[in-house]
Amino acid sequence: MTGNDLVLRFRYPDESQSQHANDMRTVNIKQVAVSDEQETEADLYKFYHPVIQGLRTGVTTYHRMNTSTGTWMMAGSIDWQTDSTCNVFFGGTEKVPPLSNYYVRQRTKNVQVHIRELRKSKKATSKSRRFKAGGSEYKWKLAENGRDLTCLSQQLTSYGKTVAEWSQETLTLRVAERVEPILDRVVVTLFLNLWMRSMDDW
Template sequence: MSTADLILNFQLSSNPNADPRTLQVVQVVDESQNTTALYKFHHPNTGLTTGVTSIQRINVETQVWENAGQIEWTSNTSGAVYFGVERVSIRELRKPKKSSSKSRRFKVNNAEYKWKLAENGTDMICVSDNLGNRGKQIALWTQDTLTLRVAERAEGFLDRVVVTCFLHLWFRRYNIW
């Protein structure tokens, strides 16, 4: 990965009564660790397995928060994600290639990517699974710092990378990979 990567920090809500699906994602903008808010995830139904998690993204040009999508939960482990008008089941964003697979795949415009656990068992790596780019890392989640490092080439589908990372973290909370 390079110095042009986006460095995103997931910040959990400081409200002790907030649902764990309520958080903010900030971008670390320089070496002095200055940050700017980039995403807001909000789940108003604390403690319920169902409900809707709204996802907002800041428009960097206008500095206005815009709808980036939502997650409609039918249980703690199933539901649908809306990226604009496109509906994708959570299952399709966490698809194993085979039952024994240790990675979870998602598609973006006919290109396939996969998240896999790092050797330390806590961090996650997202790589391309396309011919010619197979194994090329596009994102790295570091659990100790709650940081997602995203390669510049993935900026065109940043929403997918951030949301699939969020979903995997949610599932890992329940010891489900």
């Protein structure tokens, strides 16, 4: 990880002000920038899950900020059949944050992926959950403290290299610049892993 990393901070609803406070599937994700030792935050993603008393299913929608127009764009949705089973839909434009030289990739249709494909494990006791993106495989690995997560590349040319890091203490995700083209996949798979861990189902 380097100083060019993209830094994202998860902002969950305030417990005293929102009906969504008890459901981690509603969260705003801010892009953090530092200038003259001062931090600023800008909208990048927002996940919303409707709260219906006594019901844990439903559809989580997630939007990505179009930094050129300042408007939210639908990025996809997560259709929950149970607390731990869902289909994830990726769609729209995979918008890369500003200051990046990567090409903004267009999708012509939604891509549906079952949560099993985004959280694969090699064995029941594994501390890692694997997913594929952009033709390559990555894995989220649970840290020794049981709270933080590290995303590692499984490509032959960069095997074992860290591409993203999650800090539970600061609710901060650092993403290496080179994987910004698959940012949606990195963010959504982290979102799913955090949710599953909150359900004691790593």
